[in-house]
Amino acid sequence: SQQGEEDPQALSIQEGENATMNCSYKTSINNLQWYRQNSGRGLVHLILIRSNEREKHSGRLRVTLDTSKKSSSLLITASRAADTASYFCATHSGGSNYKLTFGKGTLLTVNP
């Protein structure tokens, strides 16, 4: 079953613009992670934020977590055509530190 729901399902922007994707989840979590997937193949881990953290940065990525609203957002600043991919949030929940539960993803298209 899917834990998270990403919003929007698809996002199209111009190079240089910022892209914001949101994720909502249902149960309590230990941490939340964001992954990128190109062309429906392997996933690349982007960033992990723990349940006691509110914001985290990594390069052009900024992730926020609001556990009271059970939601997270991923911001990609100064987007590039190479950022075109699907982005998924994933959670470890229910005391599990191994089983990842993914949302359906946001398809981001960055137009040159």
Added chain:
Amino acid sequence: GAGVSQTPSNKVTEKGKYVELRCDPISGHTALYWYRQSLGQGPEFLIYFQGTGAADDSGLPNDRFFAVRPEGSVSTLKIQRTERGDSAVYLCASSLSGEETQYFGPGTRLLVL
């Protein structure tokens, strides 16, 4: 070092046939995971190995699916009597024991005709 590798990249088979999908994890990673991803969906958990043993196989959809990891490294996902609904991308991931970040392979795209 090398990442997670999976073979074959693509597999086309006929309904009712048996298939094996292979995963080579990152060297030294004791934890290995299989996920299945249908078109337009996120990956769904199938099974988790810690060493040679399946610590959690609750995601396997039915008894046609089986996975092994006999020496604690390479894993094989086996599907018997394949059905068209088994068509999906099968993803393998590995991690250091107890580490939360999972490193994914490129996946095997299975098409059952």
